[in-house]
Amino acid sequence: MNLEKVIFGFFIVLAATLNFGFFIGDIERPELHHVYELAAALIVSLIATVLKFGDRTQIGAIHLSTSLVADLQLIAAAITWAVAVHVTGVGMTPEVTSSVVSLSGGALFANIVSVIILIVETVMLRR
């Protein structure tokens, strides 16, 4: 067992699960999508991205790019939330909530791709 692989897999799966936790629920209802879950998903996704730095293989490159997509989507969701709550002051209306959640939905898709690549990589592993 390789500790590096454990940590790597842990963060990738955790990023996907946290993302899923935030995403699940009626898209318009703010009480089903807590901002802490979004924050946690973003932090774990960033860590997962950094863990993928410096891998020069083809699969490593795709890993990194899916992670970057997830980060980008989550950061966009976080900015949308911050603008709605603190800048314009409209609060978590159904429109704002649905746009934040759908952005995180995009990130969820990227995270799922990451997990699939992880699984494929593991299946291909010969040792």
Added chain:
Amino acid sequence: MVNSAFFLVLRRMRGPIIVLIVIYGISVIGLTLVPGVDAEGRPAPPLSIFHAFYFISYTATTIGFGEIPTAFSDAQRLWVTFCIYLTVVGWSYSVLTLIALLQDKGFQNTLTVNRFRRRIRRLKEPFYLICGCGETGNLICRTLDRLGHAFVVLEKDELRVQEIDLQDFKTDTPALAADARQPNILKLAGLQHAKCRAVLAVTNDEEANLAIAIAVRLLNPGIPVIARARTPSVAANMASFGTDHIINPFARFAEYLGLAVASPERFRLIEMLTGLPETPLPEPHRPPAGRWILCGYGRFGHLLATHLQPAGIDLTIIDPGCADCASPPTIRGHGTEAVTLRQAGIDSAAGIIAGSDDDVNNLSIAVTASELKPSLFVVTRQNHSVNNPLFAAYNADFTMIPGRIVAQECIAILTTPLLAAFLDLLRERDETWSGALVVRLQALCDGRTPALWAIKLNIAEAQGAYRALMQGRRIALGDILRDGTDRSQALPAATLLIRRDKELILLPPDEFLLAAGDELLLASSLSARRNLELTLHNPNELDYVLTGSEVSGSWLWERFMRSGRPGAPAGEP
């Protein structure tokens, strides 16, 4: 891969960046949990995630705007104090890691290799790959640079590479401190580059030269490789897989010395032709026949014996080892003491060779010998160029410098492949013929050795002459050997050889009619070379040299030529 340095940075920075993200996460989340206080001192809800992130961002980067949006409660201050220390540690760790990475030997090496690779890829003109830049390599570099050839240098010693960077070469010279024995280093240095002309393996290490030669043979069989070898076994090994030229400086010098005794004029001619271009002419050497003393009977000594004995020289050997004492007669010792020299019969000897591998001993032998007998012909072997001042001060009759011999031969082979054919023809000529040619060559470039160069009358090298010849124009050799700035002056150049298909014409006369595709071997100064090259390449210049009339390509060109050449007005018949 080109951006390997970038990947290295990413890989090394993984730890610090993750630490930073975790620290930020803990600080921000913590700050959103600690209750605040409002202006009247009543408990207020904690900061929102956005405000917490904003606060931590400016605090962590030590910008410090104060407590925004409202003054903090003591509980918040307690948490922020903790956060401040945490983030400072995180940032310091990242910055220190980055600085350490920039100073890292491996990282800098990656950057250097990347830069070197980029420079090699951008090389547009043909270049030579020189492996080993010691005394020999450096001499080759400087000469190639003066002749205007580009080259790439691989050298194991980093200090020497730095010296190359400091030397002011005209051409752009990529140099890398790396072991040329590794095939991937050779590939990196452009072994398989389309413009690589030849590889020179001139390191001090026999095994390295061998490894380079075989790597070139296998990785790029199309280009010639020139290798230096000191021992016969390595030379035989190199020859076995088809190394194009193997240079053994000891064998070459022994051959020269034998030649200098047997036929001095021919030796002088070869010396002039193979000398580095535009260097002072070597002094004429006239070693006498008779009995000689040879100090040091190692590899060099053995080669000398095999070449000198047929030339009619009897040898008495002085060697501390005294391995095979039967013949020639051997005396045990170094030859640095007068006793040993007397024992070897210095009074009746004609010459002495100080040929050990120790420069100080060689000088000591030479000085002692010339004190005992001032009329003695002294040959010294100089092993290191750092001892140049000592050997110059002693001024022996003949000094053998291995590095110089290798460099001369490399340059001669690389720049003029026709020279080998000429030297072959030379063997059949007598002494008076050689003597006459020496006198002629000496006059070419007052007191300096002429540059030897070849030009082929084809579309690439001599466009003007080629077109004229293809149009059926009759051009005699003497017609083109005129000064391009003033055709009444003859160009100081000598045509040594013309190759037409398989035929070789030695010293063609001025009336010789040229044909397209002829390959000419010429001896002249470097400026005369540029002059003649322009004449043969540019149709207008050629026209002027042949007929004196200035046909111009265009009106502007005509104006330009008129102002540039007042002595030869346009329209002259």
